[in-house]
Amino acid sequence: MTLEAYAISKNYGDVQALQDVDIRVETGELFTLLGPSGCGKTTLLRIIAGLEKADKGTIYLNGTPVSNIPANQRPVNTVFQSYALFPHMTNADNVAYGLRSRKIPETEVRKKVEAGLEMMELSEFGDRFPNQLSGGQRQRVAMARALVCEPEVLLLDEPMSALDAKLRTNLQIQLRKLQKKIKKTFVLVTHDQDEALTVSDKIAIMKNGKVLQIGSPREIYDRPNCRFVAEFIGTANIIDARRDGDVMTTSVGDMILPELPDWKDGALVIRPEGILLRNDKPAKNGVQTKVSEVYYRGTFLDVTLETGNLRVRCAPHNKIETGDSVWVELLEDALVAIHD
């Protein structure tokens, strides 16, 4: 089922939580709303769920407007940040809740609950209460509870934020596998950029109630469209630049781009992987400089250069030390022109 949010605005008093937000999620897509806290991502999710009403704009499910349909009648289920499990019910009863509330026959409920618990590898925990489970298990109960309802759209509100890092990485992969398997539309809210890059088909970067960029993880990482996106995701070198004829004049030297931007003053973004260390002068976009800092990070060396404080990532077997004089090449295709 496709999901569309069209021109959604929402104010809380004087605070603009959302301003004219448009997103479109295709069937079977895992769409992530990524941004710092307070950017409006959770508000948007709650509006999609029907738990909150937008001041302006419409939510469409498969092209049908659902803004006036209350939460308990939308084919949408939510996994809450706190999981919101019912503490007075067993895990099996928790999972059965969304079925029993719709008066589905008990034999069918049992079958579905059993299957749901099994899918989440919780079969042996059905008779226990939520407080007898670990955080990760509780999160899976919350997932099972939402999924047995067979929602067309599953909403996940920071589902991993309460878990420790190792468990999180594991669950991210499981979430991705699960979503591929059941082929439903998922909308995930997170402030964790690694999580977003790992699991998503598409990411919307949000800030102060606005969507700044929507794209695949690769697009977002490789082609950020503004300073905020470049800095929010991963590490970025941002170099002030000015268009001067066919070249870009920057503080680190003249640079050549495959395509010139249509503005005069702006900046160039390049990821640390886009800068290569050279023994001699490269054909173009070369900079001669000294190494100011080197950190060994296990899988790579984190090198900072004197010129423009550029950060470079290179293989750990390179023998580079502070003070070394080096040539670097800013790869043409890795340079992104931004203007804001």
Next chain:
Amino acid sequence: MKKFDKPVLMPLCALGTIAFLYVPLIAVASFSVNNSRFGLTWEGFTWKWYAALFHNEQILEACWNTLFLAGVSTAIATVVGTALAIGMSRFPWGKKTASFFEFNLYMPVITPEIVFAGALVIAFATLRYFSSIFEPGMVNMIIGHVTFQVAFVALVVRSRLASFNNEIEEASRDLYASNGYTLRKVILPMLTPGIVSGAMLAFTLSLDDFIISFFTAGPTSVTLPLYIFAEVHRGITPKIHALSTVGLLLTICLVVASEKMSNKSKEKESSHA
């Protein structure tokens, strides 16, 4: 100075306070089994004052009145108070309305009971123009007790409501439940410990209420506190001690039971973040 190394004063103070609180109660309990009608001297152990209690028609009637009053008023106050608490915290009232309600909820708690009782007398006198139901007696007493019990029940239930977050109810709505279904399956079960302890509080408040009862009672609705008050005018007898002791024991049982109950529910939720 060495002997002051160990803290002596504080434990002594604590013991003194406990003695101050409990010695009178222990005295009452021991006089209730003292085989002496008036004296403060010990003249042997006896159950006869307790036996006399159960042969005294007036006392038995007062007991029945007390329990009936407490039972009925608690039942009403629990339902109304719970509804009030849920309504106050779950309906999106404006800020001013909400704080007005809040203020009103605390009024019966902080108003001197004697003022409250006086107000009830006037209210019932006015109502008597319209119906004879409001003659002094059980009906008035029940209404009077409910008026102050409601606030206590609502306060206890409200603090319980505040302890679980909105997401629980949102989750229920998200899972296709109507408001009624959510109330029955989620809110009320989760509130049960609060409702029970609110009800127990209301029950004990009604049991030993004197002032409101005194101002609203009729000739056939004498409760134990009223009876004891009247009896004491004629001098304290060991029968009264026995009656007080029974009352004390009942209260202790209630308190222990409610304590156990709330501990149990806390335990159940302690690890639920």
